[in-house]
Amino acid sequence: xxxxxxxxxxxxxxxxxxxxxxxxxxxxxxxxxxxxxxxxxxxxxxxxxxxxxxxxxxxxxxxxxxxxxxxxxxxxxxxxxxxxxxxxxxxxxxxxxxxxxxxxxxxxxxxxxxxxxxxxxxxxxxxxxxxxxxxxxxxxxxxxxxxxxxxxxxxxxxxxxxxxxxxxxxxxxxxxxxxxxxxxxxxxxxxxxxxxxxxxxxxxxxxxxxxxxxxxxxxxxxxxxxxxxxxxxxxxxxxxxxxxxxxxxxxxxxxxxxxxxxxxxxxxxxxxxxxxxxxxxxxxxxxxxxxxxxxxxxxxxxxxxxxxxxxxxx
Amino acid sequence: xxxxxxxxxxxxxxxxxxxxxxxxxxxxxxxxxxxxxxxxxxxxxxxxxxxxxxxxxxxxxxxxxxxxxxxxxxxxxxxxxxxxxxxxxxxxxxxxxxxxxxxxxxxxxxxxxxxxxxxxxxxxxxxxxxxxxxxxxxxxxxxxxxxxxxxxxxxxxxxxxxxxxxxxxxxxxxxxxxxxxxxxxxxxxxxxxxxxxxxxxxxxxxxxxxxxxxxxxxxxxxxxxxxxxxxxxxxxxxxxxxxxxxxxxxxxxxxxxxxxxxxxxxxxxxxxxxxxxxxxxxxxxxxxxxxxxxxxxxxxxxxxxxxxxxxxxxxxxxxxxxxxxxxxxxxxxxxxxxxxxxxxxxxxxxxxxxxxxxxxxxxxxxxxxxxxxxxxxxxxxxxxxxxxxxxxxxxxxxxxxxxxxxxxxxxxxxxxxxxxxxxxxxxxxxxxxxxxxxxxxxxxxxxxxxxxxxxxxxxxxxxxxxxxxxxxxxxxxxxxxxxxxxxxxxxxxxxxxxxxxxxxxxxxxxxxxxxxxxxxxxxxxxxxxxxxxxxxxxxxxxxxxxxxxxxxxxxx
Numbered sequence: 001x002x003x004x005x006x007x008x009x010x011x012x013x014x015x016x017x018x019x020x021x022x023x024x025x026x027x028x029x030x031x032x033x034x035x036x037x038x039x040x041x042x043x044x045x046x047x048x049x050x051x052x053x054x055x056x057x058x059x060x061x062x063x064x065x066x067x068x069x070x071x072x073x074x075x076x077x078x079x080x081x082x083x084x085x086x087x088x089x090x091x092x093x094x095x096x097x098x099x100x101x102x103x104x105x106x107x108x109x110x111x112x113x114x115x116x117x118x119x120x121x122x123x124x125x126x127x128x129x130x131x132x133x134x135x136x137x138x139x140x141x142x143x144x145x146x147x148x149x150x151x152x153x154x155x156x157x158x159x160x161x162x163x164x165x166x167x168x169x170x171x172x173x174x175x176x177x178x179x180x181x182x183x184x185x186x187x188x189x190x191x192x193x194x195x196x197x198x199x200x201x202x203x204x205x206x207x208x209x210x211x212x213x214x215x216x217x218x219x220x221x222x223x224x225x226x227x228x229x230x231x232x233x234x235x236x237x238x239x240x241x242x243x244x245x246x247x248x249x250x251x252x253x254x255x256x257x258x259x260x261x262x263x264x265x266x267x268x269x270x271x272x273x274x275x276x277x278x279x280x281x282x283x284x285x286x287x288x289x290x291x292x293x294x295x296x297x298x299x300x301x302x303x304x305x306x307x308x309x310x311x312x313x314x
Numbered sequence: 315x316x317x318x319x320x321x322x323x324x325x326x327x328x329x330x331x332x333x334x335x336x337x338x339x340x341x342x343x344x345x346x347x348x349x350x351x352x353x354x355x356x357x358x359x360x361x362x363x364x365x366x367x368x369x370x371x372x373x374x375x376x377x378x379x380x381x382x383x384x385x386x387x388x389x390x391x392x393x394x395x396x397x398x399x400x401x402x403x404x405x406x407x408x409x410x411x412x413x414x415x416x417x418x419x420x421x422x423x424x425x426x427x428x429x430x431x432x433x434x435x436x437x438x439x440x441x442x443x444x445x446x447x448x449x450x451x452x453x454x455x456x457x458x459x460x461x462x463x464x465x466x467x468x469x470x471x472x473x474x475x476x477x478x479x480x481x482x483x484x485x486x487x488x489x490x491x492x493x494x495x496x497x498x499x500x501x502x503x504x505x506x507x508x509x510x511x512x513x514x515x516x517x518x519x520x521x522x523x524x525x526x527x528x529x530x531x532x533x534x535x536x537x538x539x540x541x542x543x544x545x546x547x548x549x550x551x552x553x554x555x556x557x558x559x560x561x562x563x564x565x566x567x568x569x570x571x572x573x574x575x576x577x578x579x580x581x582x583x584x585x586x587x588x589x590x591x592x593x594x595x596x597x598x599x600x601x602x603x604x605x606x607x608x609x610x611x612x613x614x615x616x617x618x619x620x621x622x623x624x625x626x627x628x629x630x631x632x633x634x635x636x637x638x639x640x641x642x643x644x645x646x647x648x649x650x651x652x653x654x655x656x657x658x659x660x661x662x663x664x665x666x667x668x669x670x671x672x673x674x675x676x677x678x679x680x681x682x683x684x685x686x687x688x689x690x691x692x693x694x695x696x697x698x699x700x701x702x703x704x705x706x707x708x709x710x711x712x713x714x715x716x717x718x719x720x721x722x723x724x725x726x727x728x729x730x731x732x733x734x735x736x737x738x739x740x741x742x743x744x745x746x747x748x749x750x751x752x753x754x755x756x757x758x759x760x761x762x763x764x765x766x767x768x769x770x771x772x773x774x775x776x777x778x779x780x781x782x783x784x785x786x787x788x789x790x791x792x793x794x795x796x797x798x799x800x801x802x803x804x805x806x807x808x809x810x811x812x813x814x815x816x817x818x819x820x821x822x823x824x825x826x827x828x829x830x831x832x833x834x835x836x837x838x839x840x841x842x843x844x845x846x847x848x849x850x851x852x853x854x855x856x857x858x859x860x861x862x863x864x865x866x867x868x869x870x
Contacts, residue, residue: 170473170474171469171471171472171473171474172463172464172465172466172467172468172469172471172474173469173470174474175456175460175463175464175474176464176465176469178453178455178456178460179453179456179460179461179464182453182454182455182456183451183452183453183454185447185449185451186451186452186453186461186464187464187465188415188435188451189435189445189447189451189515190439190451190464190465190466190515191435191436191439191440191465192436192464192465192469300455302455303454303455311415
């Protein structure tokens with residue numbers, strides 16, 4: 001029992017938690033931007049797969065690591081453009097389009113993988129991002145390594161939260177994005193195109209989702225596997241609700257979920273097989289459902305979420 | 315003071331990178347009489363001064379419907395033109411074309427001598443045309459400031475200039491008597507305050523032509539007076555206003571000139587000072603409109619009573635607070651009050667959607683228990699809901715399905731658990747005929763009907779067969795003159811047949827015209843009744859604002 005408690009004070013636990021949180025932070029911010037503009041992006045799972053592959057492939061084919069991140073983001077933005085074209089000007093069901101994008105992106109990725117690497121048995125590796133300790137700060141006990149001895153992509157994830165929050169709440173553009181998700185006619189009445197705002201938001205959001213995917217192949221691991229996204233995209237959709245569509249709260253949610261995940265792995269080792277490991281695997285999900293129940297009952301969701309806007313319609 | 319406005323304004327314009335356009339202040343003497351202004355405009359129009367706005371031969375078709383048929387309109391500087399017409403006459407369509415929300419099939423729009431490109435709201439905004447829509451275009455989750463600043467600053471700027479915007483909003487608010495705190499969330503504002511924000515939005519962009527679409531539809535009498543004062547200030551500073559309405563007394567009160575639309579065509583144009591309400595009403599409807607005669611009251615037995623009834627608090631309005639109320643057969647009880655003071659709770663209580671948390675409710679003398687919507691219907695309580703779209707009908711279901719929605723289980727419309735669609739259609743056809751509903755067939759989706767026709771169907775559904783108690787909650791809100799008279803006539807007929815009617819309305823004219831006794835609701839309490847003609851509009855207004863309600867409620 002004491003051991004289970006002591007885990008919380010080990011540096012390796014917190015390092016793992018923040019590492020697990022990083023891809024979730026990118027993708028959650030991406031989903032948050034889309035939903036704030038009024039578009040539910042269920043393509044997130046597939047876009048993460050595509051991003052994971054695009055980033056990894058770029059590096060595998062000789063590209064620079066940061067070029068890989070940029071290519072992943074562009075791949076995400078392209079799927080975002082497809083999603084937005086179908087859901088914004090054409091006003092198709094966001095559920096159907098989103099699931100379609102997920103299936104398309106996933107299949108297209110696996111197809112491309114087989115084309116590029118027809119005969120491999122074990123997944124090829126790349127030289128991934130390495131931890132970049134921040135002098136002095138990384139020496140702080142327990143939390144130092146967790147926050148200041150991570151790969152550059154993790155730092156970027158935290159910076160992204162700040163940027164997203166700043167843009168949404170402190171810039172004219174963020175105003176338009178938030179208004180588009182609340183009452184698109186307010187945006188149109190002020191002479192701004194709802195289509196442009198929503199399309200832009202979905203593209204930018206999708207780019208972030210893809211970077212979240214790329215984190216897995218380029219920072220957490222160093223190769224690409226099938227099934228490696230493994231439902232992380234869906235978790236991010238729940239995290240946006242958990243965070244009441246606010247970047248800061250969503251960040252906390254991502255870290256909380258990741259901490260549960262890191263915790264259950266360590267708990268498995270302590271119990272040494274006395275408890276079926278599936279129970280531990282369930283834990284983060286059960287806890288996030290509970291947290292969601294508590295948090296989202298009071299959440300003020302964007303009122304125009306999932307409602308297509310047609311100009312000139314009453 | 316004026317130079318201050320100009321200074322702040324130019325800072326903001328600089329941000330948008332648009333050429334500065336000085337605000338015309340004091341060009342038009344405020345003291346000039348309205349009639350003089352109108353005549354001045356009429357005489358000088360052709361010679362020296364160009365109109366600020368010119369709509370020429372605009373035609374707009376939606377499928378087979380011609381919403382605007384070659385309409386022309388000119389607006390002079392400092393002039394208030396009322397656009398009068400029934401619902402569906404094409405007023406809003408015309409303004410949406412002007413503002414660039416719709417593209418006209420034919421015709422042109424010119425502002426300050428320059429042609430506006432069709433279908434571009436930005437061009438209209440840039441030319442100084444601002445519109446206050448009937449359904450506010452505000453984002454509830456944002457502050458007043460954010461809503462006003464939306465779209466006025468360079469979108470790629472790294473920072474929203476809040477302090478500049480705040481100073482300018484404060485200045486405009488003071489100048490035009492539009493008191494509102496820039497840092498409050500829209501969701502926390504009253505309807506009247508939201509409208510002020512809409513007007514501020516236009517002024518913030520230096521609008522010189524302001525279009526107001528049915529601006530008083532959602533306002534209390536007090537708020538309406540405030541709006542009219544603001545409009546006078548705007549005109550005094552050289553702004554021109556198009557005031558869209560179907561309310562004759564308001565048109566008479568604020569406009570210099572009236573354009574009447576009927577069925578998409580221009581039915582007439584009058585100088586307000588030279589016309590009468592009667593003439594305008596006839597132009598608008600195409601025939602003479604008479605208010606229905608009110609027969610002397612025949613007081614029947616007590617059909618429904620509330621004794622010291624309270625309800626649990628709910629979001630969106632006061633709960634009932636120890637309310638006592640008696641409804642007699644053959645009597646219309648009018649309940650005046652600003653919405654949000656417990657009307658919703660009272661309506662829900664009568665409709666069976668809410669049970670009393672304390673006190674006794676009696677229907678035909680018997681105390682009710684296990685109160686539910688079904689029991690209310692079975693007990694003969696008919697309801698005309700406040701919101702005919704959200705509550706009164708299911709938009710995507712057919713007329714027939716909607717009119718039987720309250721009694722689909724009755725033997726008339728179902729047998730052994732299967733619907734009898736033939737009977738349902740026959741019933742719908744009967745209502746369509748009896749209530750003179752303009753509707754292609756009982757299979758049409760009810761969403762496609764105009765508000766007046768939808769309300770007639772809801773009325774027909776409620777009044778069949780003869781109900782014991784009728785809850786009429788804002789029965790004529792948003793309806794045009796003809797439809798209002800129709801609804802009133804039907805309610806008076808039901809009264810003649812001995813039904814007890816509770817009329818909840820924010821329209822004091824309606825309350826005074828129909829009610830045999832008038833009560834006022836304030837913060838969940840109901841005043842003592844006063845018989846027909848005893849309290850004046852002013853006295854009711856005082857009660858609606860809560861003055862004198864304390865004693866009245868305590869005495870009750």
